[in-house]
Amino acid sequence: xxxxxxxxxxxxxxxxxxxxVHFFTAAVxxxxxxxxxxxxxxxxxxxxxxxxxxxxxxxxSKEMVEKGDEIYHGKGNCYVxxxxxxxxxxxxxxxxxxxxxxxxxxxxxxxxxxxxxxxxIKHGVEGTGMFSYAPRMIxxxxxxxxxxxxxxxxxxx
Numbered sequence: 001x002x003x004x005x006x007x008x009x010x011x012x013x014x015x016x017x018x019x020x021v022h023f024f025t026a027a028v029x030x031x032x033x034x035x036x037x038x039x040x041x042x043x044x045x046x047x048x049x050x051x052x053x054x055x056x057x058x059x060x061s062k063e064m065v066e067k068g069d070e071i072y073h074g075k076g077n078c079y080v081x082x083x084x085x086x087x088x089x090x091x092x093x094x095x096x097x098x099x100x101x102x103x104x105x106x107x108x109x110x111x112x113x114x115x116x117x118x119x120x121i122k123h124g125v126e127g128t129g130m131f132s133y134a135p136r137m138i139x140x141x142x143x144x145x146x147x148x149x150x151x152x153x154x155x156x157x
Contacts, residue, residue, distance in 0.1 A: 047120065056118075058148065096129040
């Protein structure tokens with residue numbers, strides 16, 4: 001078989017595969033899907049019920065909130081997805097579906113207890129880009145400290 005014929009066959013295979021992927025992707029996630037469908041609902045629990053009972057071993061203080069801010073914007077890399085102000089608009093977060101949780105949403109603060117937030121940091125959240133951060137990137141104590149900072153991000157309605 002000649003080299004030219006091999007190139008034509010390979011190009012045909014690539015074009016055929018590209019067409020298949022295009023049609024398959026359009027069938028699975030059409031471009032006109034309402035983006036609100038792609039968000040992660042806060043109304044459904046993400047952690048087991050026992051996580052609601054977990055309480056922080058770190059007493060709340062201004063110093064811990066400041067330390068949480070440092071961890072959030074530093075070693076924890078939370079800002080990469082959740083954004084520098086916690087609105088879920090971080091540089092890496094724009095690529096995720098569903099979008100990262102808006103940590104300033106008053107509903108988050110109303111519906112999620114600290115233990116549930118800790119569970120998400122420790123175990124990740126299935127079906128999202130949130131993977132386990134503790135103890136991989138931050139200690140469990142640092143996770144609790146970050147939660148103290150996150151609680152200060154709540155926007156008033």
